[in-house]
Amino acid sequence: MTGYHIPEHLTEEVQAFLFMNASRRVNRMFPVPPMLALGGPPGSGKTTGVKETCTRLDVHLDVLPSSILGGVYAGQSSITLRDAIKRASQSEAWMSAILIDDLDMSEARVDDALSNTVSSPLLNGTLMAYADNPFELKTHDDPTEKEAETLALERPPVIFITCNDLSKLYGPLRRNMRMVHVEYDPRGQDAVAIVQAMYPKTSPADIKKLVEAYPDASIAFFRNLGMAVAKTHARRFARSIKTRLFNPDFARLARDLEAAATGASFEELATAAQALSLTEDDKNHLKSVA
Structure with a gap:
C-alpha cells in the first residue's frame, strides 16, 4: 500500500x-x-x-x-x-x-x-x-x-x-x-521513520507526535490507521451510489482509497488511533509476547 x-x-x-x-x-x-x-x-x-x-x-x-x-x-x-x-x-x-x-x-x-x-x-x-x-x-x-x-x-x-x-x-x-x-522491535526514531514512510504526506512533527502518543503500540497498529481512514472513504462511496445503477469504477476507487490512506491528515490518523486503541481488537496490535 x-x-x-x-x-x-x-x-x-x-x-x-x-x-x-x-x-x-x-x-x-x-x-x-x-x-x-x-x-x-x-x-x-x-x-x-x-x-x-x-x-x-x-x-x-x-x-x-x-x-x-x-x-x-x-x-x-x-x-x-x-x-x-x-x-x-x-x-x-x-x-x-x-x-x-x-x-x-x-x-x-x-x-x-x-x-x-x-x-x-x-x-x-x-x-x-x-x-x-x-x-x-x-x-x-x-x-x-x-x-x-x-x-x-x-x-x-x-x-x-x-x-x-x-x-x-x-x-x-x-x-x-x-x-x-x-x-526486532522498532522503537523511538526507528518507529517514527517507519510510520513516516507509511504516511509521507503527513509532517514529520505530526508523525512523531502520533508515535509518542502510543509508545506501546506495534507497527501494525499504525499501519491499520491508514486502513481505517480508507474504510471511512469507502463508506462514503457506498452511501453515494445508487443501487439500481450499480456500476462503480473500481479502478478509480482503488486509487482514491490509496490516496486517502497515504495522504491521511494528522487529524484523521489521530482520530483513527483513538478509536482503535479503545477496541477489543487493539489487543492484537499492542505489543505483547505470545
Missing part, C-alpha cells in the same frame, strides 16, 4: 547474513549458520521487514507460513519444508531464501501450548540437519520406508524465521552455529 522504511541495523544484519552464506557456497568449510531468526512482539513488522529487504536485494524469497507446517499424518510438516527447500534451491537468483513465518506457533514449538506431537521432533530434526549441512537434503525421515536418498544442493537457500518468542523454539535448534538471532 505504501513505502516501508527498514531500520539500518536490520538491513545490515540481513545483508551480512546473505553475503556470508553466498561466500559459503564458494568455501564450504566456512561455518556460517544458514538460518536467521527474527524475534519480537506480534505486529512489530518482522515479516514485512524480511520481505522488503529481500526485494531490495533481489533475493528470491518463498514464504512458508507456519499454518501449513502440519497435516493429517506424522512427518507431513517435514515433507512440506523439504519440498520448499528443494524448490528454492533451483532459483536462478544470486541468492534464494525461505521465510518461515511464526515458527513458534508451529509444530516446532516445544512448550505445553503446542508440542508433544509426533511431527515436532521430525520438523526440528529436519531444520537441524539442514542447519548442519545445507548442501545435502534427505528425501524422508521414515526408516521403515526405502532407504532415504540424499539430494545434493549446489545453491542451498537460507532460511529466515520469524518468532514472537524465540525461547519457545527447541534449544539445540537455537544454537549459534545453527541460527543467527536478531531482536
